[in-house]
Amino acid sequence: MSYQLQDLLYLMQRLRSPEGGCPWDRAQNFASIVPHTLEEVYEVVDAIEREDWGHLKGELGDLFFQVIFYAQLAQEEGRFDFHDILDALVVKLLRRHPHVFPNAELYQSLEAAPPVSMEEVGQLWEAIKHTERAEEAPHQPTRHLADIPTSLPGLTRARKLQKRAAQVGFDWPDPSGVLDKIEEEIQELRAAIASGRQAEIQDEMGDLLFAQVNLCRHLKVDPEQALRSTNRKFERRFDFIEQQVQSAGGDWTRFSLQALDAWWRAAKEQEKKHE
Template sequence: MQRLRDPEHGCPWDLEQSFDSIVPHTLEEAYEVADAIAERDFPQLAGELGDLLFQVVYYAQLGQEAGHFVWADVVDGITRKLVRRHPHVFPDGKLRTPAGSIKIEPEQVKQRWEAIKAEERAEKAERPHQLSLLDDVPRALPALSRAQKLQKRASQAGFDWNEAAPVIDKIAEELDEVREAVASGDANAVAEEMGDLMFAMVNLARHLQVDAETALRQGNEKFERRFRFIEQRLADDGESVQEAGLERLDQLWERAKTQGL
């Protein structure tokens, strides 16, 4: 990385990059890691993890050049965090300590993890720039994931329903508001109400202990399987999707469903 960023002998493209310009590549590489895992393509996963690691190295080099931090700070930071969040593994808070004898259940591990993260957020809240419990929820997250994290953070502060039933009622309310916005012909209102509806849907997923991002990803994959089935059946009959008509497409869609696609 240092060679790539060498001002005299480095790569012209790499020399032009900054923290901001690398962010889209980082997000893309993270999604490619997720895709390789979903496809169980483990030989490919090794390469994708390398690409993702390269992004971390890139940021570390940029940080060193700007005098913000160095690679060692990155590794030290995550090491200290993991030691702190696993007192049942590192009972004296030191990395090199012999393994402890504390035995706890997975649910207790989760509870401790959340409690320690809450302590860390409380410490951050004492800093002048930290004004809200929501401040450290990354804006660059996919919208569904960010909605779920925002709701979870608010829930930890007591701002939440205790069960799923009122969330379902809220979804019905938001859907009515979408209908009203559509009837009004106000495009801005439609967009706003659609956002509210989707936010409420994420809230229901959270209450049902469903990861919204994963659920939609699976829904996308299901749609893709069924649509590809339609395309293939039409191609076998010498037809195209554009020529088939909605009734024929619906028939093939139902056929795909009956075949478990």
Template sequence: MSYSLDDLIYLMQRLRDPVSGCPWDLEQDFASIVPHTLEEAYEVADTIERRDWLHLKDELGDLLFQVIFYAQLGDEEQRFDFHAIVDQLVEKLIRRHPHVFPDETLRGESRQQAIDTDQVGQRWEEIKQQERNAKQRSGVLDEVPVGLPALSRAAKLQKRASKVGFDWGEALPVLDKIEEEIAELRAAIQAGRPQEIRDEMGDILFAQVNLARHLDVDPEQAVRGTNAKFERRFRYIELQVEANGGDWSCFSLEQLDAWWDEAKQQGL
């Protein structure tokens, strides 16, 4: 037997049944589910980063369940249900893809003229701006979600500002800005001012995100890749420590660093 999306919606209704449902699920609300949603989204990203295709289907299912959960909560509060979510999504995607749906209907004929990716991106931003204007939001940075990971939100804030010309034209001036921020951090450290140290550290990270954006590098993906690389190389050091007695205190930083270089040379 193969289950369907309707079965999943029904399962969620059963979990939230006030009489026979699951006590844990019944205790949840919109706010309490958010941390789980973020965790599931990160697990999907991690599975893709590791190219773990065997488990990706499972992780995508967990992420889908978060949407189903929100839809059930919305239905209970008579705000919206899953079908309303789908309806609004399809309508929005049709509106944002006029190059695919020129007559603004789902099953109408497609445009025959070719269109490149840059044109698609430009048109997408224009339509999104029209939508923001329709919501009577005048701020350029409005609707950049506060709950995003800090690096991702920094990139989105910078991208939004760049749309109105507040941006460097190339990457090299951003490097100069990073060096300027490093100098300011040095001064704050030397002066022993904790608040300034924290502020300058944030400025450096923000400038590095800007550099990544100009180099067409996603900062979250870049850091995740570096995290994975650090784990691989540190595990190699752990293996060397274990093979030589297992006592970390017996080895100097120079020796540990030498094993790090070995791991690096081995492509770890």
């Protein structure tokens, strides 16, 4: 027997049922589930980046269950249900892919369409989203940055802000200008550190990070992904150092920074041999 979508929807209803349901599931609301949703998203990302395909299926299921949970809560409050979510999603995707569905109809004859480049698709997508934003607030001036969620991770939101601003020409023409800006921000950070004013240091540190995200965007590097990769690299190399310390008795105080750094370089050399 293979369970289907309707089985999952029924399971969710049973979990939330006042009679015989799960006390934990019944106690949840939209706000209380948000931390779990974020956790599930990162677990999916982690499984993909580690190419752990065996666990990815389960992690995707956990993430999908979050959608089912929100849909159940909304249905109980008379707002919408899971089928409304599906319908709104299909309608939006049809509208945003006119190069595939020219009549905004899902089941239509497959006709040969002129080839469209990735860049053209991106421009079309943003133009459609701009129109949607104007339709949602017809009596207000369109703000280009208005719908970028403040709850996004800082690096991701910085990239989205910069990308949106670049669409109207507010951008460096090439990476060299961004590198110059980074050097300028480093000098300003040095001055802030010399002043000893913590608020100024934090402000300049933020400017430097923002400029670095801008460079990532120009180089077509996702800053979150790059940082996660470096985090994993740091963890691997630090684990190697820790193994050496433990082999020598486990007392970190016996080793100078120079000795620890030598093991760090040894870990780097090991990695190069396995590349």
